[in-house]
Amino acid sequence: MKVSELAQAGGVTAETVRHYTREGLLHPQRDPQNGYQRYDNESLSRLCFIQCFRMLGFSLGEIKGLLGEAMQENISCSKSQDILANQLPQVRSRIKEFQALSERMDQALEAWRDTPGGVPTGHLVSQLVDDLSQPVIV
Amino acid sequence: MKVSELAQAGGVTAETVRHYTREGLLHPQRDPQNGYQRYDNESLSRLCFIQCFRMLGFSLGEIKGLLGEAMQENISCSKSQDILANQLPQVRSRIKEFQALSERMDQALEAWRDTPGGVPTGHLVSQLVDDLSQPVIV
DNA sequence: CTTGACCTTAAAGTTACCTTCAAGGATATG
DNA sequence: CATATCCTTGAAGGTAACTTTAAGGTCAAG
Incomplete structure (x- = not known):
């Protein structure tokens, strides 16, 4: 290639x-x-x-x-193991963040699916801001 | 604050x-x-x-x-509407990417949950590399 | 009344790219 | 076979979003 x-x-x-x-x-x-x-x-x-x-x-x-x-x-990738083992909790929590964000955005955006033309109104934009205005799970 | x-x-x-x-x-x-x-x-x-x-x-x-x-x-947030309306498809596809990545990582990491001490072996690191070695849905 | 932890600003450094440059090789059309 | 268009290279410069550094002001505790 x-x-x-x-x-x-x-x-x-x-x-x-x-x-x-x-x-x-x-x-x-x-x-x-x-x-x-x-x-x-x-x-x-x-x-x-x-x-x-x-x-x-x-x-x-x-x-x-x-x-x-x-x-x-080789079987003893000790360095990789160290890096991954150390990062594993962060990886898991980051995946959880993504999942949470996905759900919240899905919910927030769902309100638009049925608006005329699928275009958000100003009110719904404000609504989205409200919906997302809570801390991400850290 | x-x-x-x-x-x-x-x-x-x-x-x-x-x-x-x-x-x-x-x-x-x-x-x-x-x-x-x-x-x-x-x-x-x-x-x-x-x-x-x-x-x-x-x-x-x-x-x-x-x-x-x-x-x-105010009700006419036309600029916000424009930005969001333009970006909406990318937002949706990005959420899908996150969901796909989350699932793949979850699956790949699940193999470690049952290993002794929860620490990945070198073989499983290679396995993870294999598991993730497919293009992200673009 | 000083020590240490916080605040301020401006400016420089870092990471992960992206873009542009000049010089040149590859491939398609006339 | 010339010309145009596309591809390659390395080196250099630009950008976004921070992060760090430097030099100093504020404030509560001992």
Whole structure:
């Protein structure tokens, strides 16, 4: 795969792929013909993995730590274990936050589903602000 | 409320509150005695609202646009309507993404719940990488 | 009356990209 | 086979949303 093919497959821009490559999260090979970066299916797996953990709030550095060892087939990925074990509570609570937010937004937006044209009125915008004006479960 | 009291109530740092204030998303009053910023309960509502829409991928500028008009009690919040109406599809799809990610992470992490000590083994880390190595629904 | 924890501002640093630049290779059309 | 359009590279600069630093003012406790 060329850089923009991988980018399209993973739903990101070519620049983002290049960025991850610069930062050492992806390890493409060089095409000796033209010097282009060549990515394989493992790169795509890693790219998807990166997206998931970025959504969960992990930094690229942490993800690099996870990927660096996890993709090696050895059984004692102690570093990955440490990182994940430490972050697990935050991951779980972040998932809970997402779920809570999803439900609240779904409820808040449901009021619009039946408005004429599906366009919110000013009153409903204020209503949404009220609906969402409670602390996120932290 | 002082800046760090509001920060604690909203689950962010004092610096984040100051940042939102600088950017015009919060409008505290000045304590004439000492020049400190004073925030009220509406500030807390706005802060919670900001958190929700930040999680949904809105920029501070967009949120400022929403808050600027939505908090006024007039009926024709046309700007807010425009912003929300335009972003509604993305909001919905982003909620779907969150839900999908939550389920996948829940499933992937469930394998750890029963491991000795609840600590993931290297094999399970690799397993997680495999489990998450599919494109997010875009 | 000083120590420590809080507040203020402005400015610089950080993270994770995104955009732009110049130089050059690849592929399609006339 | 020239020309246009697209792709590639590295390096550099820009941006958003914080975060940290610096230098100082405020305030309650001991």
